[in-house]
Amino acid sequence: xxxxxxxxxxxxxxxxxxxxxxxxxxxxxxxxxxxxxxxxxxxxxxxxxxxxxxxxxxxxxxxxxxxxxxxxxxxxxxxxxxxxxxxxxxxxxxxxxxxxxxxxxxxxxxxxxxxxxxxxxxxxxxxxxxxxxxxxxxxxxxxxxxxxxxxxxxxxxxxxxxxxxxxxxxxxxxxxxxxxxxxxxxxxxxxxxxxxxxxxxxx
Amino acid sequence: xxxxxxxxxxxxxxxxxxxxxxxxxxxxxxxxxxxxxxxxxxxxxxxxxxxxxxxxxxxxxxxxxxxxxxxxxxxxxxxxxxxxxxxxxxxxxxxxxxxxxxxxxxxxxxxxxxxxxxxxxxxxxxxxxxxxxxxxxxxxxxxxxxxxxxxxxxxxxxxxxxxxxxxxxxx
Numbered sequence: 001x002x003x004x005x006x007x008x009x010x011x012x013x014x015x016x017x018x019x020x021x022x023x024x025x026x027x028x029x030x031x032x033x034x035x036x037x038x039x040x041x042x043x044x045x046x047x048x049x050x051x052x053x054x055x056x057x058x059x060x061x062x063x064x065x066x067x068x069x070x071x072x073x074x075x076x077x078x079x080x081x082x083x084x085x086x087x088x089x090x091x092x093x094x095x096x097x098x099x100x101x102x103x104x105x106x107x108x109x110x111x112x113x114x115x116x117x118x119x120x121x122x123x124x125x126x127x128x129x130x131x132x133x134x135x136x137x138x139x140x141x142x143x144x145x146x147x148x149x150x151x152x153x154x155x156x157x158x159x160x161x162x163x164x165x166x167x168x169x170x171x172x173x174x175x176x177x178x179x180x181x182x183x184x185x186x187x188x189x190x191x192x193x194x195x196x197x198x199x200x201x202x203x
Numbered sequence: 204x205x206x207x208x209x210x211x212x213x214x215x216x217x218x219x220x221x222x223x224x225x226x227x228x229x230x231x232x233x234x235x236x237x238x239x240x241x242x243x244x245x246x247x248x249x250x251x252x253x254x255x256x257x258x259x260x261x262x263x264x265x266x267x268x269x270x271x272x273x274x275x276x277x278x279x280x281x282x283x284x285x286x287x288x289x290x291x292x293x294x295x296x297x298x299x300x301x302x303x304x305x306x307x308x309x310x311x312x313x314x315x316x317x318x319x320x321x322x323x324x325x326x327x328x329x330x331x332x333x334x335x336x337x338x339x340x341x342x343x344x345x346x347x348x349x350x351x352x353x354x355x356x357x358x359x360x361x362x363x364x365x366x367x368x369x370x371x372x373x374x
Contacts, residue, residue, distance in 0.1 A: 007362065008334070011316060015335040018228070018313030021220030022241035024213070027249060030242055098268045099251050101348025102329060105271040109278070178279075185278035192326050193347070 055161025230273035
């Protein structure tokens with residue numbers, strides 16, 4: 001027993017023999033950097049949402065059929081709602097749970113990851129609905145108006161919304177890959193934390 | 204953040220700063236990552252401190268925030284970088300003791316222990332880090348969200364593993 005205590009005491013001494021106090025003077029710069037990063041992310045997300053909504057709004061003005069119009073409005077509302085939800089969720093950062101015990105913090109972090117994965121799937125569904133609405137309109141619009149690729153109207157009605165949808169797809173693919181990797185790590189950690197003390201938890 | 208919170212934060216950094224840096228070292232494999240994680244931990248504490256209402260001891264609160272930030276940091280890294288190699292005494296040299304050889308030896312032992320602790324399974328590492336900082340089993344259980352018995356079992360297992368890992372590292 002005393003051998004064990006001696007061993008821990010020796011390790012404690014070795015452990016506490018290192019570690020310099022971190023320089024807290026760097027914090028204001030880091031906070032500014034983080035705020036800037038969050039602002040840029042929010043701006044990019046807003047621009048993407050506006051471009052996607054703009055494309056549909058432009059198409060709606062020219063849509064003669066009642067069914068198409070309702071479809072377009074429904075996609076528009078869903079886009080606006082998902083953008084508002086993403087903005088709200090970004091504000092609810094997991095720092096609120098940082099002071100929880102490790103086990104419940106990990107559980108909350110896993111829930112956050114699963115929520116993000118659901119949001120990605122929802123974004124894909126929206127993109128598919130938007131494409132289903134826009135593609136026929138694009139094809140018809142080009143033919144009826146005799147649009148040329150370099151015209152400003154073509155940019156507004158075709159290139160920008162198409163780029164927004166492509167950007168959304170690329171962005172969500174990246175987020176999905178990152179979140180899935182994080183969730184896998186957290187799942188392993190949660191399993192280890194939950195493990196019965198009578199069963200080996202790693203070594 | 205109020206004036207009081209700022210003063211409290213400064214005191215927390217003074218009191219626990221070195222311990223938080225050691226904790227960051229066990230979560231982040233290389234030196235640049237350690238500094239980065241140390242700053243992230245400080246930022247998390249700076250944000251969380253105004254919400255602290257004394258539900259636990261301040262020490263428990265600070266270590267909870269720090270550990271959870273460490274967990275997030277580690278889980279967001281897709282691939283864990285290799286653990287630090289033996290660095291032949293290039294670690295942070297503590298400013299105590301006049302003998303440079305003794306200081307280097309102490310820094311070398313510290314680095315070896317950091318590397319060994321970094322290789323432990325996560326629940327054991329959490330328990331060991333806190334135990335090495337002198338926290339009681341009850342405090343560790345509160346931070347990990349488990350029972351004192353469970354902490355004791357984890358520490359016993361970790362001790363065996365550390366012996367092995369440090370033994371492997373012997374020249």
